[in-house]
Amino acid sequence: MATPLTADRLLTALRAEGVGVVEYDGWRTHNRNRAGAWGPVHGVMIHHTVSSGTISSVALCRDGYSGLPGPLCHGVIAKDGTVHLIGHGRANHAGGGDPAVLRQVTDESYGDRPAAPRMHQGSAGAADGNARFYGFECVNLGDGADPWPAAQLDAIERAATALCRAHGWSAKSVIGHLEWSDWKSDPRGFTMPALRSRIARRLGGEPAAPPARPRYQPFPGKSFFTAGPSSPIVTAMGRRLIAEGCSAYTIGPAPRWGEADRRSYAKWQRKLGFRGADADGWPGRASWNALKVPYTQ
CATH class of the missing domain: 3.40.80.10 (Peptidoglycan recognition protein-like)
Known part of the structure; x- marks a missing residue:
């Protein structure tokens, strides 16, 4: 008590x-x-x-x-x-x-x-x-x-x-x-x-040091996505979108950025409360940081 x-x-x-x-x-x-x-x-x-x-x-x-x-x-x-x-x-x-x-x-x-x-x-x-x-x-x-x-x-x-x-x-x-x-x-x-x-x-002991914190992928910039990249970053992003219940994928995700990625990301933006042009499926810094995409080499 x-x-x-x-x-x-x-x-x-x-x-x-x-x-x-x-x-x-x-x-x-x-x-x-x-x-x-x-x-x-x-x-x-x-x-x-x-x-x-x-x-x-x-x-x-x-x-x-x-x-x-x-x-x-x-x-x-x-x-x-x-x-x-x-x-x-x-x-x-x-x-x-x-x-x-x-x-x-x-x-x-x-x-x-x-x-x-x-x-x-x-x-x-x-x-x-x-x-x-x-x-x-x-x-x-x-x-x-x-x-x-x-x-x-x-x-x-x-x-x-x-x-x-x-x-x-x-x-x-x-x-x-x-x-x-x-x-x-x-x-x-x-x-x-x-x-x-x-x-x-x-x-039984003193407070222990925390485990290593996960490292997240920094925002690569909107131009990275508009260029249609093929990158493990896109795959990692897609997996996080699926985990957040924002999937528009029928297969994948895959390394090549495509329309399914854009539509999935638009779902994520809407989930965060973005609307209109701010939910067009092209990643921005705020929504990307909130998604916490694991770091890839």
């Missing part, structure tokens, strides 16, 4: 643990505090988003949707291992859960995992998880097939460890949503006991 970290202390704790952080405008005051208290906090809850694509997933978690306003967590952990901070305070991420689980997390008194939850949002006597937990949403479809890249798992481990270290908690203060509510299945694709083992090992 602890008083929630201030926004500045939260940011400091994450960075000290080697977490790569993106701060969204207004995240320090974006919360649901008017709906109820936040704190004292007892632990960290891990979720999956049931979505793909960093930008759209962050927007969903920041803004919420009809019937469930945002923020839907405090940070979104992308597949590249970046933690996108979108809220601080009460967030609509945990909902109602089993008070017996809350007692076990508070006391850190369970074994491999807490007792199976028997309550959910709306259950008589359910505990308010939104008031009691930090929440991280991790970008994943949650179908058991969508991969969990090593960089993403490392960031989940580091983010959770940062909060445990700041509060003096053990790894048993970190649970999955499925361990809180009998209605939930997230996170799916890795096990919480395995994650807690990793967190426990990390807590």
Whole structure:
């Protein structure tokens, strides 16, 4: 049980643990505090988003949707291992859960995992998880097939460890949503006991240096594309467009720039909110930097 970290202390704790952080405008005051208290906090809850694509997933978690306003967590952990901070305070991420689980997390008194939850949002006597937990949403479809890249798992481990270290908690203060509510299945694709083992090992030492950050292809200029190049950069770009759900490809992508690339890129520009001539499919610096195309030799 602890008083929630201030926004500045939260940011400091994450960075000290080697977490790569993106701060969204207004995240320090974006919360649901008017709906109820936040704190004292007892632990960290891990979720999956049931979505793909960093930008759209962050927007969903920041803004919420009809019937469930945002923020839907405090940070979104992308597949590249970046933690996108979108809220601080009460967030609509945990909902109602089993008070017996809350007692076990508070006391850190369970074994491999807490007792199976028997309550959910709306259950008589359910505990308010939104008031009691930090929440991280991790970008994943949650179908058991969508991969969990090593960089993403490392960031989940580091983010959770940062909060445990700041509060003096053990790894048993970190649970999955499925361990809180009998209605939930997230996170799916890795096990919480395995994650807690990793967190426990990390807590046994000082914060470690962060892994090498991915290197992205710098914007090659619009003229690069209008010249109709054949380059591995085009292939790498196409793969990122597919990953972001912006594919107009029937085959490929291939190294040679073509109409399918242009139409796919136009989808990406529209996804970012560009319209008209700004969404004509010819890459510009802002949209290219947002796409994060892996560096190619």
